[in-house]
Amino acid sequence: MDKLLYNQYFRFICFYAYQLSGDKNLAEDVAQEAFTSYFQQKDQVSNHPSAIKSFLYSSVRNYILNLHKRTQIKQRYWEKTTFKEEDPLNIEETILYTELLAEVETLISKLPKVCQQVMRLSYFEGLTNAEIIQKLDISINTLKTHRKRGLKYIQNHINPEFYFILCSILYP
Known part of the structure; x- marks a missing residue:
């Protein structure tokens, strides 16, 4: 069941991560992390397909946003500018x-x-x-x-x- 789920959604989750990050390698890593997170917590997630997709999309989005935030914090530190919480991603x-x-x-x-x-x-x-x-x-x-x-x-x-x-x- 897990392999079928992975095969069914991985390409789309990977594409979504790529759309958010613009980096193919990062997108594959993030998609993999989303599935790992799901498999570790699947007892806490409904087995309904829309709940699973929502969990995977949210995991990718949160990972990318956190990565984006960390990058901005590092940039602020090095440039000594104020940090602006802006999400350029739609x-x-x-x-x-x-x-x-x-x-x-x-x-x-x-x-x-x-x-x-x-x-x-x-x-x-x-x-x-x-x-x-x-x-x-x-x-x-x-x-x-x-x-x-x-x-x-x-x-x-x-x-x-x-x-x-x-x-x-x-x-x-």
Whole structure:
């Protein structure tokens, strides 16, 4: 059960930590710490998935905020300036974005294989049409068809709370 939980959430918790820290290695360490903390305290946390996710997200957020505070304290000490308690991170927006990506990733995984590849290469890796065509050895029409089908499937099946956020990302 613990391994399944770890496999299910680690990528998203790691991505969330990366969004907050901007450091890939730190993000992996923080995500690992969040899971370690959860496994040590899981008897005190509800086994409901939303409670577990909330615990993991909160652990990451608190770790990053504490790290941020320590960095600011050190900087204040060395520069002898006043410490300003400012949180430049928009925590709620980052959580929502991470949850949206998790939802989209789940939906993409239900698409046919080539369609999955087109969607991931287009939207997650940011490849151009020419690069995707070359990589997958498909025609431009096949690429457009798979992209259209993938977007339609996601739009029809995405959780309604994420729909408008997804639209604002896809159609700025």
